[in-house]
Amino acid sequence: MAAAWAAVAVMLLLARVSAADPVTGPAFLWAPNNYGFSSDETKEIVHYQTVSPKSLAKSVLEEGGWSNLVCSEEDREKSVDVAVLFLGSKLQSSDISRDKQVDPTLTDTLKNSFTSSEFSMAFPYVAMSDDEKLEKSLLSGFAENCNNGLGDNHITYTDTCSVSEDLKKHHDMDSIDELVTSQIEKNPSGKTELVVFCGGGFKDLDQTKSEGELLSELVTLLKKSGAKYTILYASQPYGLLENPSNLPLGRYLAEKTNTTKPGRGKCDGECLVKSTLLEGSFVGIVLLIILISGLKCMMGIDTPSKFEAPPES
Template sequence: MAATWVAVLAVVLVAAAQAAAGPVTAPAFLWAPKNYGFCSNEAKEVVHYQTISPNSLAKSVLEEGGWSNLVCSKEGSQKDVDVAVLFLGSKLQSSDISKDKQVDPALADTLKLSFTNSEFSMAFPYVAMSDDEKLETSLLSGFAENCEDGSGRNHITYTDTCTASSEDIKNHESMDSIQNLVKSRMGNNPSGQTELIVFCSGGFKENTKSEGELLSELVSVLNKAEAKYTILYASQPYGLLENPSDLPLARYLAEKTNTTKPVLEKCDGECQTKSSLLEGLFVGIVLLIVLISGLCCMMGIDTPSRFEAPQE
């Protein structure tokens, strides 16, 4: 009996260890105010619950999201969208979606409002992230791999926080630069080609606004210009790209600000998940010990099979 319970305890420990070592997932949202011929039927608030990789996300965005006509260099393809935005964040994890208190309330409100009020919208709640490659590089390489005729990189612009852009490409250093680009594309775009703007984490080097404020301002700029646009928001939570060999621990519970001093913050989603798993594991071990002790005590009780008659 004791050997059986030891085996059960070992299985529970292995399962808890596997759950704690699982990949970090982050959400991605794709929307467009109007359905610019992305699909024959109206696709609104479509959710894919499978856990996918960034490369699979890029493939789904091209095929199901209609970005193949925007990003890929197809001859004779009709470009019904003026601007396509790839907005890369660093705040949201998949576990943050269901929380009442968000890390960036402005970001959650903008995503919810844009997603629900658009005629075309798709959600990917579980995109598995890794620390091997930045998300911007993964998605752009995914676009290039899944485009049959290659990706039209001559129509891609970047913000100055991106690392995938080359030095000969003009980067956007402020929201005014993006606004001027949108106005120029709206005023003079005879070829009908779509401009892809890669908005990397942090937006701009000289930035004091939050991620939600930047996304809200970007949406406002596109709406005021009356541009036909579509936006893909994807998140790679902060800290995944740190070099583990340079850290004394596997993970910091502090985020760096603009200064060199780390500032301690509250326990984030990943920290809360791991702490909950450890608490459950400890409680399970205690309950198993109590159960095994109780069973051993009950098995140790030896009562006689016959009782003598009471004497008068």
């Protein structure tokens, strides 16, 4: 009985922990060459701590060398032509170790780029929130950790990004190709172009193209152009509640299964309350069973009402 009680307690503890854990997505930073990002060769460095998107932005600036690319500084020599912030939505942190991937092209591209580059860093656990889009969190993180902000740095976006309509946007891959070509032809002292590639790529894109195919096509384009480039891939999984008010009354626990519809994976406040009540009910039932069993055992003990006198010697 004691062993069964211990097993139930462990299961309840694991259920509570899994319901409270945030949805995490991985991030990868790489450059084919170490363009002066660090004095020593930095290759395949992995940070296993769970970080927020803004902490990720700070690490990318300080450890990843992007402070020399996106922060406003005068008289700075350009070391990289193009920096790409590629925002995905397919990978969760738990997907990295799985044999069967949702998007094999994506994982293969990330793996090959990460291992074959001179400069590469990985952040397997980036805690996501449904309060803000990932591109806004990262860009605001860059601005907060740059001494002079982003200033008048050149930042362009794909047309799926949720930014002001007045900003320059790319409507296809050819537009990015033209940008890269113009950057190579500019004076070396020119500023690095930051391209924010949001999920889905382009609005008019053929929907048959996967996220992995888009990333692979972008990497191939940059390699063929001969440009000096660096890429930060970060994923904001669909396991977050996007429009809670539009969801049905059914509640779902933290981790979605293969048959769960994307976007219904997070356990909100009401779900946590109900799960806590359910846990309490289980504990009460187990304690009641223990109490009844103990009473029955005690009632089964039959002692004589009197004892015979010892025989006289």
